Amino acid sequence: MRKLIILLILVLSINNLAAEEQEDAELKNLLLLQASTLPEAKLGYTYMFKFPFLQGEHPLTSNNNISLFLAAEISPISLNGLFSAVWTPIAFFELSAGGRIGSGWNIELFGGEIRGIGINKLNEIDNTAAVDGSAFDGLLWKAFGGGTIQFDLAAVVPGDWNHVVAQSYHEINYKGYTRASKNEAWYFESDDGENRNGFNYYGNLLIGYQMPIFFSLIGFLGEMDLYLYDTPGRSAWGDDLIRWTFSNILGFTITEQFEILLITQFRTHRNYKESNWKDLHFTVRTLDTSSPLRFEFYRVAAAFAFKF
Numbered sequence: 001m002r003k004l005i006i007l008l009i010l011v012l013s014i015n016n017l018a019a020e021e022q023e024d025a026e027l028k029n030l031l032l033l034q035a036s037t038l039p040e041a042k043l044g045y046t047y048m049f050k051f052p053f054l055q056g057e058h059p060l061t062s063n064n065n066i067s068l069f070l071a072a073e074i075s076p077i078s079l080n081g082l083f084s085a086v087w088t089p090i091a092f093f094e095l096s097a098g099g100r101i102g103s104g105w106n107i108e109l110f111g112g113e114i115r116g117i118g119i120n121k122l123n124e125i126d127n128t129a130a131v132d133g134s135a136f137d138g139l140l141w142k143a144f145g146g147g148t149i150q151f152d153l154a155a156v157v158p159g160d161w162n163h164v165v166a167q168s169y170h171e172i173n174y175k176g177y178t179r180a181s182k183n184e185a186w187y188f189e190s191d192d193g194e195n196r197n198g199f200n201y202y203g204n205l206l207i208g209y210q211m212p213i214f215f216s217l218i219g220f221l222g223e224m225d226l227y228l229y230d231t232p233g234r235s236a237w238g239d240d241l242i243r244w245t246f247s248n249i250l251g252f253t254i255t256e257q258f259e260i261l262l263i264t265q266f267r268t269h270r271n272y273k274e275s276n277w278k279d280l281h282f283t284v285r286t287l288d289t290s291s292p293l294r295f296e297f298y299r300v301a302a303a304f305a306f307k308f
Helices: 002-018
Strands: 026-036 041-052 065-075 078-090 093-104 106-109 112-115 117-122 129-132 140-152 163-177 186-188 198-210 215-227 243-253 258-270 293-307
Touching: 078 140, 163 186, 198 243, 215 258
Parallel strands: none
Antiparallel strands: 026 041, 026 293, 041 065, 065 078, 078 093, 093 140, 106 112, 117 129, 117 186, 140 163, 163 198, 198 215, 215 243, 243 258, 258 293
């Protein structure tokens, strides 16, 4: 569920493009509940503080500001603290930096193990994968820096029904697990366990239409992830390929404080030559280079946001 908070912050920031900026500092609280069709859920609280910074007289710089986000989130397998700062030097551009630190644990559910933390070990006897980790045995952390370009048609052609919006965000981040050594893979919040300590690229493009009614937003989000570290032999299992996720977004404004997002997601997945690839550790799989990727349904997710 870790990208849904990013998604919600993106949508809320786009909503802010349509709102009249206040001259005074703003204080906001956000309570966020996330759930999906996968066995996952997350509850988060974010404290947001905005204050003017280097404001000018030109319309593009008159509302320059810095926004600070302090957040805490908990899921059935993890606990995290987050911080980010966003500087708006001009109306259509933002620079951001921040980080995350937390830990996790593993649980048994529905006859299987849901992995919140641990090293993804290769069993050299049968080439299967096993998790090596226990509750709070290390810290999972991330630091990032990024930039956002955004556009709202209503800023050029004023009108409540003219909010055709676009936003593209790109970041370089470094993710780490304190127990993992170089080239050791690890799990985080029930993912595929293919993370390594190192640099990564993340980018997205959000295009949407915002309406001043109950059905307040319809949008499309494309996301990409790419590992930037160099792991020996990584091309054999497709570790150097971009991971794509595509989302359809429906937003509903229940009240001024309460919003709901419904997200249907699809993603690319690598094709392997082995018929039993699910039983194998990912580093011993062989990518089918003639057809390396397929497009598949990922999940339906919902985010319930209460601002106060």
